[in-house]
Amino acid sequence: MTALAMSGDRAVPSAYNEDVVRKFAIATMFWGVVGFLAGTFIAFQLAFPVLNFDLPWLSFGRLRPLHTSAVVFAFGGNALLGTSLYVVQRTCRTTLFGGRALADFLFWGYQFFIVMAALGYVLGVTQAREYAEPEWFVDLWLTLVWVIYLVIFLGTVLMRREPHIYVANWFYLAFIITIAMLHIVNNLALPVSFVGTKSYSLFSGVQDALTQWWYGHNAVGFFLTAGFLGMM
Template sequence: LHTSGVVFAFGGNALLCTSLYVVQRTCRARLFGGDLAWFVFWGYQLFIVMAATGYLLGITESREYAEPEWYVDIWLTIVWVAYLILFLGTIFKRKEPHIYVANWFYLSFIVTIAMLHVVNNLSMPASFVGSKSYSAFSGVQDALTQWWYGHNAVGFFLTAGFLGMMYYFVPKQANRPVYSYRLSIIHFWAIIFLYIWAGPHHL
């Protein structure tokens, strides 16, 4: 409960709020979709409440960093797709021709977490009315998908997303531009190509 609270409640809300602030500021455009931002915000809070109450009641998949059961996973998928639409829609309507590097990192976090969440949480409910489900994978494949997800819960949720935050707020507070745009692009593609596939070392 406390790990998910720190990672997904505290960290997730920090990423959600700063990403929507930064994308508006750097694109010089208001958020896409009107009240879609409110749906994403309150939908994410509902996910946190559903996940936390499931932990307390023993309703979990027993998968590290991915404990919520199938009905909570479906709700988070809906909210996360709305978040992706909101973020991309704002980038597409930008008045600034250049996409600032912080938005690259935020977008990589949003897209990668969506992919990881869907694949890792593929499961079959045990009944039409029950909360229990069983993973679509078994054995080695189950372990590999779990730790592909678990590794990148750190790699993209707690690293790429927070790097996006850093690329905006550190230069802003220092009142200086990013030292090297080329290095920031190398940094971005290095993490995209290398970090995502390193999950098996957890086995």
């Protein structure tokens, strides 16, 4: 932001960071196509099992969670991140906190998470936890990216030029903070080795199942509900 335009007695940025919003929009469309094609392919696998090709990385059991996560976290996640950064700038009448470098790290960091998770699905490197399949090292990376997301969003709200905090931003904040809590608690795990991929949950038995679906149902409630309410 280099110049300010005046609207009444409030200063309004003449240039928002629309580059990162545009990148998220493109990624949303790309991952949407990937997710929908994966869903179409596994639907055909149900009718024609020969399409599994006797290859483990193309089996229904591995591609089904790939389809689910591609639609929810890649397609939906990019849509939520992109629209939240668009909305928070305009409703707060300021550009994004942290500048373009931090916003670009958020974008590319999230895409890297998606690619790592997808490779884990097809290679069978997963925790076998519904909606939370990626292993511990992928979870750590997503935690870092999500903290950056929270810093950018909350920092932008705190340095707003608009006295009122629009309701959309409260929905987005609820989505960001709650998903962070759910992700961290549900993925508490002990790696077998810090140079290996395998880990075991800190919870076991009934406690593990309860924690998993505390995560699963609230992920639907806050990722697929609160976040999209903010978007609307």
